[in-house]
Amino acid sequence: MASDRLSARLGPIELRSPLIAASGTVGSVWEWTEVADVSPFGAAVAKSVAPVEWPGRPAPRLAPAGPGMLNGIGIQNPGIEVWVEKMTPVLPTLKIPVWGSVVGETPDEFAMVAKGLLSAGVPVVEVNLSCPNLDDGRMFSLDAARAAEVVAAVAATADVPVGAKLSPNADDVVGVAAACLAAGATFLTLTNTLLGFGVDLETARPLLNGGVGGYSGPGLKPVSLRCVYEVASALPGTPIVGCGGVTTGADVVEYLLAGASAVALGTVLLAEPRAGTRIVRELGRELDRRGVTLDALVGGVIPW
Numbered sequence: 001m002a003s004d005r006l007s008a009r010l011g012p013i014e015l016r017s018p019l020i021a022a023s024g025t026v027g028s029v030w031e032w033t034e035v036a037d038v039s040p041f042g043a044a045v046a047k048s049v050a051p052v053e054w055p056g057r058p059a060p061r062l063a064p065a066g067p068g069m070l071n072g073i074g075i076q077n078p079g080i081e082v083w084v085e086k087m088t089p090v091l092p093t094l095k096i097p098v099w100g101s102v103v104g105e106t107p108d109e110f111a112m113v114a115k116g117l118l119s120a121g122v123p124v125v126e127v128n129l130s131c132p133n134l135d136d137g138r139m140f141s142l143d144a145a146r147a148a149e150v151v152a153a154v155a156a157t158a159d160v161p162v163g164a165k166l167s168p169n170a171d172d173v174v175g176v177a178a179a180c181l182a183a184g185a186t187f188l189t190l191t192n193t194l195l196g197f198g199v200d201l202e203t204a205r206p207l208l209n210g211g212v213g214g215y216s217g218p219g220l221k222p223v224s225l226r227c228v229y230e231v232a233s234a235l236p237g238t239p240i241v242g243c244g245g246v247t248t249g250a251d252v253v254e255y256l257l258a259g260a261s262a263v264a265l266g267t268v269l270l271a272e273p274r275a276g277t278r279i280v281r282e283l284g285r286e287l288d289r290r291g292v293t294l295d296a297l298v299g300g301v302i303p304w
């Protein structure tokens with residue numbers, strides 16, 4: 001489905017398509033491959049995995065909110081040991097490269113989980129520094145030094161490309177990005193969800209049991225795009241996966257122009273698991289209309 005002209009390059013990583021399925025929105029990937037054609041995608045990122053099983057937060061943990069949704073899943077996952085046992089035989093059977101995603105509470109925990117993911121055969125590790133639903137307080141990606149410590153620990157363990165997934169809530173996303181790159185990140189994923197909150201007007205309770213959660217979907221797009229634009233402008237040549245609110249091929253073009261080399265789809269896949277087929281078709285039409293290659297779009301925004 002993804003033709004040669006849609007092949008993309010994210011630093012040293014070659015992708016058959018610039019579309020990537022975002023972590024947490026396609027399960028451990030195999031479930032999604034049973035309902036969707038994965039050929040429009042260059043890769044899919046599995047749900048983040050922690051050192052031990054995390055049960056996640058109690059329901060309700062998903063809620064529509066304006067032009068997007070709130071989630072407070074809390075990284076429900078089986079722990080790295082079970083993940084490796086289940087996924088090692090499955091990964092080679094899937095028709096898409098599956099990237100691993102690590103989460104933890106200390107740099108050593110991140111490194112330990114990355115080691116497990118590599119033993120299962122993932123070709124790329126994404127470091128989730130930006131989950132808003134952890135109870136231990138602040139996200140690593142709000143602080144350049146803490147984020148860099150985690151990236152360095154994972155990069156020292158991994159002989160594959162390592163991506164740092166950052167938060168749109170950081171005061172200084174460029175500073176955090178620069179620190180992660182200096183610590184060994186191969187690419188950046190910009191961004192995870194934005195901290196959000198909503199109230200059920202009938203019950204006066206928060207929409208999510210956990211109260212504050214992560215906001216995603218179309219309402220997030222201008223914020224994530226701003227992060228991509230700021231980082232690409234300040235650190236030219238940085239390999240970036242744009243992520244936040246993409247629902248159309250035109251959205252993908254916008255991320256490429258802002259400086260992303262690849263674009264991840266999240267919330268749209270929850271509502272429309274086969275959205276990749278439509279979006280890759282729309283992207284092809286956008287390229288035809290402009291008479292350009294994908295490469296030519298990357299960072300092509302023209303200043304006033």
Ligand SMILES: Cc1cc2nc3c(=O)[nH]c(=O)nc-3n(C[C@H](O)[C@H](O)[C@H](O)COP(=O)(O)O)c2cc1C
Pocket residue numbers: 022023024025047048071073075101128165191192193215216217218220243244245246264265266267268
């Ligand atoms: C239900 C749900 C679960 C998510 N779980 C994870 C996760 O485990 N790890 C992660 O890095 N991001 C996770 N995310 C964030 C998405 O990967 C993505 O960064 C975010 O939703 C923004 O993209 P979107 O607007 O296209 O959804 C999750 C998002 C949602 C909606």
